[in-house]
Amino acid sequence: MSKMRSSRKIFAALAAAIVVLAGCAQQRADDPNVRGIGYVRIEEVLKKHPLYPQLAQIDDSIDALGLHSLGAGAVPHTGKQIAVQTKELNNELKAAQDRANGILRQKQLDYAQREQAAISAALAAAGAGTNGAQSAQAMQNISASQAQQVTAQANNDFAQYQQSVVSQSNAALQSIGAQLSARADRAFGQRATQLQERESQLSLELSQQDANKRLQLRMKLNGLALPDATRKQYREELAALDAREAAAVSAQRARDQQTLAAYRAQLNGQVRTEMAAQSAKIHADTQAKLQTRRNEVSQAVSSQLQGLRPAAVPSNLPAATRDRIAQIDRTFKAQFQADAQKTIAQYQATKAELDARYAELQGADATATGAANSQLGQLQRERDDLYNKMVEQIRRDAGTVAAKRGLQVVLVNIEAAPGGIDLTNDVERDIESLHE
Amino acid sequence: MLAVFFLAVLVAPAAIAADLTDVGYLDQAAVGALPQFQRANAEVAQYKAQLDPQFAAAMKHARNDADRQRISGEFQQKFLDKQRQVLGPLFARAQTAIAQIASNQRLSVVVDKRIVVFGGQNITKSVVDLVNGPGPVVPPASTPPPADIGFVDQTQIDQLPKIKAANDNFLKFASDARQGALQKMQAAKKNQQQQQQIFQDYQKSLNDEQNRTLKPLVDQTRSAMANVANQKHLILVIDRADIIYGGADITADVQNALK
Numbered sequence: 126m127s128k129m130r131s132s133r134k135i136f137a138a139l140a141a142a143i144v145v146l147a148g149c150a151q152q153r154a155d156d157p158n159v160r161g162i163g164y165v166r167i168e169e170v171l172k173k174h175p176l177y178p179q180l181a182q183i184d185d186s187i188d189a190l191g192l193h194s195l196g197a198g199a200v201p202h203t204g205k206q207i208a209v210q211t212k213e214l215n216n217e218l219k220a221a222q223d224r225a226n227g228i229l230r231q232k233q234l235d236y237a238q239r240e241q242a243a244i245s246a247a248l249a250a251a252g253a254g255t256n257g258a259q260s261a262q263a264m265q266n267i268s269a270s271q272a273q274q275v276t277a278q279a280n281n282d283f284a285q286y287q288q289s290v291v292s293q294s295n296a297a298l299q300s301i302g303a304q305l306s307a308r309a310d311r312a313f314g315q316r317a318t319q320l321q322e323r324e325s326q327l328s329l330e331l332s333q334q335d336a337n338k339r340l341q342l343r344m345k346l347n348g349l350a351l352p353d354a355t356r357k358q359y360r361e362e363l364a365a366l367d368a369r370e371a372a373a374v375s376a377q378r379a380r381d382q383q384t385l386a387a388y389r390a391q392l393n394g395q396v397r398t399e400m401a402a403q404s405a406k407i408h409a410d411t412q413a414k415l416q417t418r419r420n421e422v423s424q425a426v427s428s429q430l431q432g433l434r435p436a437a438v439p440s441n442l443p444a445a446t447r448d449r450i451a452q453i454d455r456t457f458k459a460q461f462q463a464d465a466q467k468t469i470a471q472y473q474a475t476k477a478e479l480d481a482r483y484a485e486l487q488g489a490d491a492t493a494t495g496a497a498n499s500q501l502g503q504l505q506r507e508r509d510d511l512y513n514k515m516v517e518q519i520r521r522d523a524g525t526v527a528a529k530r531g532l533q534v535v536l537v538n539i540e541a542a543p544g545g546i547d548l549t550n551d552v553e554r555d556i557e558s559l560h561e
Numbered sequence: 562m563l564a565v566f567f568l569a570v571l572v573a574p575a576a577i578a579a580d581l582t583d584v585g586y587l588d589q590a591a592v593g594a595l596p597q598f599q600r601a602n603a604e605v606a607q608y609k610a611q612l613d614p615q616f617a618a619a620m621k622h623a624r625n626d627a628d629r630q631r632i633s634g635e636f637q638q639k640f641l642d643k644q645r646q647v648l649g650p651l652f653a654r655a656q657t658a659i660a661q662i663a664s665n666q667r668l669s670v671v672v673d674k675r676i677v678v679f680g681g682q683n684i685t686k687s688v689v690d691l692v693n694g695p696g697p698v699v700p701p702a703s704t705p706p707p708a709d710i711g712f713v714d715q716t717q718i719d720q721l722p723k724i725k726a727a728n729d730n731f732l733k734f735a736s737d738a739r740q741g742a743l744q745k746m747q748a749a750k751k752n753q754q755q756q757q758q759i760f761q762d763y764q765k766s767l768n769d770e771q772n773r774t775l776k777p778l779v780d781q782t783r784s785a786m787a788n789v790a791n792q793k794h795l796i797l798v799i800d801r802a803d804i805i806y807g808g809a810d811i812t813a814d815v816q817n818a819l820k
Contacts, residue, residue: 160709161582162796165678189760314620321637327716328641330802332649334714336656337806344660344700373716378637382630389626520678527679533582534680536672538803540713541786544796 154531158544161533165523166549167516173553174515183508190501218479225472229465231424236464240457244450251446286418294411301403309392316388320381327377331370339366519552526551584710585668586677587805588685592655595692601647608643612636657698658691659684659806664701669708671806676799705807711795712804713786714812721819724782727774734770738763785818786811 154161171177342363346356442450526548527535535548592598616636623629662684663671671684691698719725742763749755789811790798798811 158796160796161680162584162709163679164797167678185760185764188764189757317633321633321640324637325641325644329644329648332645333652334801334804336652337660337804340653340656340660340700341704344702344704347700374641376720378634382634385630385633386626524679532680534584535678536584536676536710536797536799537678538676538799539797540715540800541783541790541798542796543787543791543798544709 152546154533154546159532159546160544161531162544163527163530163532163535163546163548164539164542165519165535165537165552166539166547167519167537169549170519170552170556171515173557174519175556176511176515180508180511180515183504183511187501187504187508190504214479221472221475221479225468227421228468231421232461232464232468236457236461240453243453243457247446247449247453248442251443287415290411290414290418294407297407298404301407302400305396305399305403309396313385313389313392317385320385324374324377324381328370328374331373335366335370339363342366519556522555523548523552526555582680582682583667583669583706583708584677584680585663585666585671585682585684585806586674587659587671587688588674588683589805591685591689592692595689597692598648598651601651604647605644608647609640612640654698655688655692656806657700658688660705661698661701662687662691663705663806664703667706668807669706670710670804670808672710672799672808673803673805676803708808709794709796711790711793711798711809711811712801713798713815714801714810716801717812718782718815718819721816724778724819727778731770731774734774735767738766738770782815782819785815789814789818 152159154163171180174180342359345351346359346363351359523535523537530546530548530551532546532548593602616632619632619636620629623632659671662668666682666684666687668682668684672681674683674685719728742759745759746756749759786798790796793809793811793814795809795811799808801810801812
């Protein structure tokens, strides 16, 4: 009997101890400070989820890709910009071809004149009994009027070319200016649209949020036995609600206008800087083109003046003289071939460089407009899927824990919690056990 | 045997809190998907589509940024008026339906479905039925009972001078840091290792600045909310955006506490 009493005492003490311990460890659902309500800090639990490192990695990749794609902003991305650059490259290629052909023609003419001069000299050296001296003299016989004509024509051509290059440069500058302004306007428009959408959203949210209060006031105003003073007060409250919403939207709009003004100033600054850089580049290109053309014209005039009216080789020449002329012809042809080959090699090098730039341009196009966007979209989808799966799992787990704890409702996205039961640690433990 | 009885009592608190909760929730997406809401949204979208070219045409004649801002404001106001005109009555009907259902089911608060992970009363179907029903929806005779759940309007809290200044400073810092990182990225060109390092430095600088400037304010705000909620015997505080009906608005008290 005394043994049984003793056992009961032990059990009672044990039970009391358990009650005390349980009271310390866990709040009850019916506690006045809980009232059946629990909550979970879901962002904390997410960090303990076994898949969190994967989620964080995707987030980092999205951020990094965003930064990369913005970082590549200086490289034209749109199809139109790519087309413009391709056209520029085509023009450069065409210019390189024309330049090479021009040089070849010039060299051909030059070698022909030098050959002619050498032949004339050989004929003159052949001396008496031939008409070599006369022929040589004829080769040098350039009338003053012809020389003037050649020079005038050359100057005229150069002036036309100069005018054409300057016009092209001006047109290019205007076009670039228009493109930069259009780009800035587009960016400004996009930002303005974003802000306007935000204002609409705010207006909508405010009217939704106040709908509850507004409804209550209207319900009160429907009461027949309402003193005038109270009715006036409710009406004023209703008006205050409207005014508060309008003020909030106006304040937001004022802030957005400030943002837009600052953005416009920033865009204008960017346009000015870029325009100055492009202008300097075009100006330098124009000067280089004109200088090149000036040199070419100068050489051409000089050659033409030297090469006007070349004499024909007489047919009744001694064998030795003919052999000498044939030798001169072979020598100059060989020299011309070797020299021309150098020009062709230079053209090939230019073309190879342009080919590389084509490839780079196409690569930039693919990366910028296709791959990067598609990669970003894919990552975002993966991220959403993973996040939703993780949150769904946490929600299920929280539901199980809440049921065990006898709670009536469990919420997430809590701003502050002076009461209620925080299930975060319990859910974290369960979620962490997924690691094991 | 007695120990087993005591233990059984300890592990079964569910029986104690078996009453239905006075917290309801609504799936707003389901209400938004109702044909009348869809039609209204389409009407608003169509109006915007008509307005857009007019807006673009008006902007072409703008002489300066002041003109552009004025035109932008005018068109925005037109759009908001239309939005209110078309969607306003529908919102009002839905809100009255929510109030009536909440009153019938003795709910003190109705929250968005997305924040409920367990329990609560789902009133979505009842609300949808009432909104779709014929005739006007009658408002309830009584206002909602006092709730255990309070809410704050975070957008208003964010407008407090010290919080706004901190947010603005952080945004400027973030913008400058981003610009700096972009320039370094461009300089690094195809050196991926260097770019990775630049990105990590950029992220770290943002986190550090956030912890230095914003986190103390967030903690202070949370603490103020908890104190106000405690004084008002509230259990939880949620954001206003998640409240659909009822609940205790403690925004003004929190603003005062933070001043």
